[in-house]
Amino acid sequence: MAACNLPDLAEEQAKAIRLPQTSFVYAADGTLITQLHAEQDRVLVTFSEIPETVRDAVIAIEDKRFYSHHGIDLKALLRAAYIDATEGKVVEGGSTITQQLVKNLYVGSAQTIDRKVDEAALAWQMEDRFSKDQILAKYLNTVYFGAGAYGIEAAAKRFFSEHAADLTLAQSALLAGQIAAPTDYDPFQHPKKAAGRREEVLTEMLDLGSISQVGYDRALSSDIRLRPPSEEEERYAAPYFLDFAFRWFLTSGQLDRVTFGAPCPPDKPLRSGCPQRFDMLYQGGLRINTTLDPKMQGYAERAVQSVLPYPSDPFAAMTVIDPRNGAVRAMVGGRDYWDPESRFNFAILDS
Numbered sequence: 001m002a003a004c005n006l007p008d009l010a011e012e013q014a015k016a017i018r019l020p021q022t023s024f025v026y027a028a029d030g031t032l033i034t035q036l037h038a039e040q041d042r043v044l045v046t047f048s049e050i051p052e053t054v055r056d057a058v059i060a061i062e063d064k065r066f067y068s069h070h071g072i073d074l075k076a077l078l079r080a081a082y083i084d085a086t087e088g089k090v091v092e093g094g095s096t097i098t099q100q101l102v103k104n105l106y107v108g109s110a111q112t113i114d115r116k117v118d119e120a121a122l123a124w125q126m127e128d129r130f131s132k133d134q135i136l137a138k139y140l141n142t143v144y145f146g147a148g149a150y151g152i153e154a155a156a157k158r159f160f161s162e163h164a165a166d167l168t169l170a171q172s173a174l175l176a177g178q179i180a181a182p183t184d185y186d187p188f189q190h191p192k193k194a195a196g197r198r199e200e201v202l203t204e205m206l207d208l209g210s211i212s213q214v215g216y217d218r219a220l221s222s223d224i225r226l227r228p229p230s231e232e233e234e235r236y237a238a239p240y241f242l243d244f245a246f247r248w249f250l251t252s253g254q255l256d257r258v259t260f261g262a263p264c265p266p267d268k269p270l271r272s273g274c275p276q277r278f279d280m281l282y283q284g285g286l287r288i289n290t291t292l293d294p295k296m297q298g299y300a301e302r303a304v305q306s307v308l309p310y311p312s313d314p315f316a317a318m319t320v321i322d323p324r325n326g327a328v329r330a331m332v333g334g335r336d337y338w339d340p341e342s343r344f345n346f347a348i349l350d351s
Contacts, residue, residue, distance in 0.1 A: 021285030146182030240333030
């Protein structure tokens, strides 16, 4: 590739910035407490966890010949060039799913000839190295669906409070339609445009034989019922405990600096104080196992509430420690963590 000055896929992979991934925090019994993410919410799923309706919908609207081309669809490029020339402006891009994946991972979206040539060269190499199913899974874990959701799992959660594996045909078509213009087809902001785009996706699927007429009619007639996570659902258990745990993660000198980065100064456990460690916590795709005992946490919360039940009562706090090993099993730091005036953690001295 160097001889003709084209990029090499292996070299691009080696220097590519790792995509942000959502981290998960677990209690001692293995139950999920919460997920952590910064600007990008992304949860990777395998090809088998992506339903056929999602795959077919995305292929129908984004790249009909995905399984027959080698990363570059000349027919689509010629059609796009003709339409662009007729309209006198860029209307269609003609990029395949593989090219879009390359753009998202390696070359960016600058509208230059050099960038498009690099994109095509890397797409061709990617088709040599990975199977079609692998490429499609990578794409569906990478692409932006709007509302801060990157990848199909995060999108399913954000718009429907579902796992990707449980999406219906109508939901799959709606999400697939958002890829081309997530803001324009945002169903929260533009429900009519989103519904029209969903119909377009379903029509393409019907024309390709991906769905039957019965399936088309049923999906088209179904209402768009969005169900984003409620504010209550986005709150997590034991917030004082987790606030303490996150503070420890960000400031602890016990963690490996090469892997996790330098710790924050104790008085500044913020992104500006230790950007590498902050990004690792909120974007590193970590699986964090804590010492929290959910049952004991419930007992602690009820104990504090039973002693001081009224808003006019003074604040109270409780920390439950296992005397055998010093593990913190439960922590209540105040009356209500979700009330900004009650967020101070009375259970620890350096809060």
